[in-house]
Every structure is written in C-alpha cells, then in structure tokens.
Amino acid sequence: MTQDRPVQGRPVGSAAPTSTARAERHLAEAAPAPPPEPGDPDYLGDIVVAPQVVAKLAAQAVYEHPRAGSAAPRMFGSVVPGAGHLGIRSSDLTSRPKVSAWIDASVVYIDMSISVRWAEPLGDVTEWIRNTVEDRVKALTGLTVARTRISVTDLVVDGAS
Amino acid sequence: MLRGHADRTTRLILIVLGAIFAAIGGAIIAANLSVYASGFSSRTLLENPAASWIGGHSTWFWPIAAAALTLLGVLSLLWLVAILRPARKTGDISIDGSARTTLGSAALRDALTNEIQGYRGVQNAKVRVYGEPTEPKIGVRVNLTQDARVAEVRDRIERQALAHAREALDAPEIPVILDLGVSGKTGPRVE
Helix, strand or coil, X not given: CCCCCCCCXXXXXXXXXXXCHHHHHHHHHHCCCCCCCCCCCCCCCCCCCCHHHHHHHHHHHHHXXXXXXXXXXXXXXXXXXXXXXXXXXCCECCCCCEEEEEEECCEEEEEEEEXXXXXXXXXXXXXXXXXXXXHHHHHHHCCEEEEEEEEEEEEECCCEC | CCCHHHHHHHHHHHHHHHHHHHHHHHHHHHHHXXXXXXXXXXXXXXXXXXXXXXXXXXXXXXXXXXXXXXXXXXXXXXXXXXXXXXXXXXXXEECCCCCCEEEEHXXXXXXXXXXXXXXXXXXXXXXXXXXXXXEEEEEEEEEECCCCCHHHHHHHHHHHHHHHHHHHHCCCCCCEEEXXXXXXXXXXXXX
C-alpha cells in the first residue's frame, strides 16, 4: 500500500529551474512556506489515503450511472462459466464494478472493468464516469487523478446478462 | 468472407495475368493474320523457331529459367498464404482513439451475436471483429432457416443490430461485411 501525504506547499512542476539568480529569488519569495516536518511543533500528522478508498469511490461513481455496472470476468474471450455464483462477479448494471487504484504521492491511477447497457453510446457513458470519478476523488481525498483507464468488457442487455 | 486484403491481392494478380494472356493471344492472332510477317500461318507445328533458339542458348537459358520459376513458386506460395491467412482479430477497440477507453471485441461480438440470434428466421449467427483497434471492422455470418424471409431478416439486421453497434461505438461509417446463408433446417413452430 502506498502512503500519501495530502498536497501541501507548491504544486508539482511550479518551480521550474532557472538560470538567473533574480528568477530564483522571485520564486523563493512567491513560494509558500514548506510544510512542517515531523518533530516540528506545528506538525499535525499525515493523512493517509489507501488505494482501496479511491477504488471504492470510483466504483461508486460507476454504480450511480444507470447504464453502467459490474462486468463478469472473461477467460479466453468468453464470460467465465458460473459468473454470478460462488463469489464470481457477474455482469450487472446494478452492481459495483471491479476497480484498481494506485497512489503515487498525490497522484492516482485508476483502472476499471465495467459493463454498459447494449447500444448505449460508450463514449458518452465513459466520459461521464471519468469526469465524475476525477471530480469526486479530488473533492473527497484531495488527490489528483492522473489517469482513469476504462475497459468495457461486457455489453448487457436489459439490466443483467 | 472477411479476407478483403487477400481478395484484393488475388483480384490484382488475376487482372495482371489476364492482361498478359490476352496480350499473348492477341499477338498470336495478329501473327496468324500475317500482321508482322507473311508465311507465319502456313508454318507447320513442329517448325518451332522458339525451341530452336532455346536449344542454341541452353548454357545460360535454363539456369535463368530455373531462377525465374523458383521466384514464381515463392510468389505463388506467398499468394496462397495471403489467401488462407485469416484477418487479424482485434483485441480491444479504442473508443476515444487512445488506450484510455476500450471496448473488448468479445463483448461486442457477444452482444451482436445474441441480438441477431434472437431474430425470427435466424438459425445461428457468427460475428467477428477484426482490423485495427482504432479502425475496427465487423464480419457477420448468419445462417437463416429454410422458411426465413431473407430480405426481411437482412433489413432487420442492418436497421437494428448493426445500427446498435454503430451507435454504441459512435462510428456510423464502421465497415461491415454481412454474409447470409440458408441452412437446411426450418424455424421453430408453435402450434
């Protein structure tokens, strides 16, 4: 599990190296104070967000879309026999999908396999999910979603297959 | 079916061969009509100047002929491979032109197959998705029952199943090859 400290201080990439001392002085004046380190009296501790939390937030966003849901795993191109039983996830528009998340510093990478109702425009559905996931993760955890990879692995007819 | 690339190669080679043979035939007809020189039409069959010429230059003619025929054999083999090799299957179809959003071709295949097989008059259907991830193509082979109304089923496949696929992918111009066949079986009847 990757530990994360919420974004503090200047954003990544804002302090590009410069060759002039004047520019460096200007940047030093403009940059906010560095965050307090452990041992400082002002140090209040770290907030650690687990990847599973981000994954659940993303899965919830898919669940809230009426035309997207969980997708049954596939083996050699076919849905695994017995999907929906014995703990194997089935393709269902009313279930949360399988989502994986990785946290690197304050950046999140998300992969998800989802099902979408057959004949719905996939571009519209996945764009809504991506925007919702990015906004929600940012709002609730302070982490920035760098990439949301969406794999539509099943197309469901009328609710469930 | 589904071998557009091989079909194009085959068609091109056959056109070239046909043009060569037509030119040879035209030249022989012209020679027989004494267009080039008089007396050709009155020659006997065994009076073969070509064979005499080859006999006179056999030291270099046959090695060159062997090399040329070997090359022809290799080209023929490549032609055969091109015809027999199936078109490459597509793994994942890109929805937004990148790898960020993809649709598994198996998912599209299953959805299309299930929809078409639900139509009245369809015995079974087989769907194949091939081509590049950003430029997929769809091949559909449908076996109809003996009593199916072919035009009606074809119209329904085009207006509903294939339209759904185009709508889902947001690709109104996606190429589709539709093969319809009639099986020996009649459709299920309820009495």
